[in-house]
Amino acid sequence: MRSAELSAIATELRIAAFRLSRRLRAERADDGITDSQLTVLMHLTAHGPSTLGAIADHEGVSSPSMNRTVNALEERAAVRRIADPADGRKVVIELTEVGKGIVEATRRVRNAWIEHELDGLEPADLLAVRRAAEIMTRMAGR
Amino acid sequence: MRSAELSAIATELRIAAFRLSRRLRAERADDGITDSQLTVLMHLTAHGPSTLGAIADHEGVSSPSMNRTVNALEERAAVRRIADPADGRKVVIELTEVGKGIVEATRRVRNAWIEHELDGLEPADLLAVRRAAEIMTRMAGR
DNA sequence: TATTGTTATACTCTATAACTATA
DNA sequence: TATAGTTATAGAGTATAACAATA
Numbered sequence: 001m002r003s004a005e006l007s008a009i010a011t012e013l014r015i016a017a018f019r020l021s022r023r024l025r026a027e028r029a030d031d032g033i034t035d036s037q038l039t040v041l042m043h044l045t046a047h048g049p050s051t052l053g054a055i056a057d058h059e060g061v062s063s064p065s066m067n068r069t070v071n072a073l074e075e076r077a078a079v080r081r082i083a084d085p086a087d088g089r090k091v092v093i094e095l096t097e098v099g100k101g102i103v104e105a106t107r108r109v110r111n112a113w114i115e116h117e118l119d120g121l122e123p124a125d126l127l128a129v130r131r132a133a134e135i136m137t138r139m140a141g142r
Numbered sequence: 143m144r145s146a147e148l149s150a151i152a153t154e155l156r157i158a159a160f161r162l163s164r165r166l167r168a169e170r171a172d173d174g175i176t177d178s179q180l181t182v183l184m185h186l187t188a189h190g191p192s193t194l195g196a197i198a199d200h201e202g203v204s205s206p207s208m209n210r211t212v213n214a215l216e217e218r219a220a221v222r223r224i225a226d227p228a229d230g231r232k233v234v235i236e237l238t239e240v241g242k243g244i245v246e247a248t249r250r251v252r253n254a255w256i257e258h259e260l261d262g263l264e265p266a267d268l269l270a271v272r273r274a275a276e277i278m279t280r281m282a283g284r
Numbered sequence: 285t286a287t288t289g290t291t292a293t294a295c296t297c298t299a300t301a302a303c304t305a306t307a
Numbered sequence: 308t309a310t311a312g313t314t315a316t317a318g319a320g321t322a323t324a325a326c327a328a329t330a
Contacts, residue, residue, distance in 0.1 A: 176296070177297095178296080178297060203297085203298070203299090204298075204299060206298085206300080206301095207297065207298050207299070210296080211297075214296080229306080229307075230306050231305065231306045231307070232306095
């Protein structure tokens with residue numbers, strides 16, 4: 001593969017990833033929830049109950065910042081804090097039914113939008129999208 | 143294509159797009175510039191000199207919010223305001239050489255990261271990525 | 285002494301409402 | 308009267324520094 005060609009594909013992928021994620025963010029099951037809050041709910045959905053520090057590390061934000069976001073989620077009853085019986089310093093954050101509902105509603109709205117867009121693609125294109133999604137996820141790490 | 147399969151691909155793509163764009167945002171030619179500011183510089187690069195309102199509309203933020211971001215960019219000499227001679231109410235925002243340099247440096251850093259990640263992929267995978275990028279951009283619109 | 289979470293403080297981005305200047 | 312931009316004010320996310328509680 002020639003370098004110029006690699007560079008062209010890189011540019012296309014960079015722009016495509018930004019635009020699609022931006023477009024997707026606009027699709028929400030509007031509860032007035034913010035992106036940061038949604039990210040935490042998604043994290044808890046994927047990883048189960050987690051300590052505040054663990055979420056902050058994984059999402060690449062500071063503890064005070066995550067503390068504030070968790071406070072906002074707690075106020076709207078989307079998560080609850082549980083004292084860790086084994087280590088009194090730790091506080092485990094877990095989803096409530098309200099939180100699960102928000103995640104599910106958002107997932108449904110966003111998936112519906114993508115499915116509608118993908119529907120009608122030729123089988124070969126659909127396979128390309130699936131393969132590319134795997135590669136993109138691997139590139140992003142974690 | 144079965145509906146369940148379409149749904150699985152949609153989920154993979156949704157997650158992949160979010161993670162990759164998040165990872166890409168972390169790659170920057172650190173000038174201490176923020177995402178919002180960078181977005182405006184990218185817009186001006188793609189569309190040329192634009193009024194404040196046009197940028198705000200296109201980026202989906204309010205005029206006061208965009209005004210603030212443009213102020214920050216003007217303070218660091220990345221853009222300049224030009225009075226519109228035809229309509230005294232309008233102010234045209236345009237890139238300075240400083241602003242162009244920031245865009246170019248960021249583009250270079252992000253592309254380098256992607257190229258490094260893509261290098262080593264099999265030709266078939268690279269083709270899949272290119273095709274998927276086209277499809278994703280078309281999905282996102284604009 | 286080190287770790288976990290929290291509070292204090294400050295800066296940026298966001299919004300709506302109100303204001304100024306121009307059409 | 309309508310439009311473009313700005314200013315005023317407030318809410319949310321971000322950070323670093325300092326603090327409290329626990330290991």
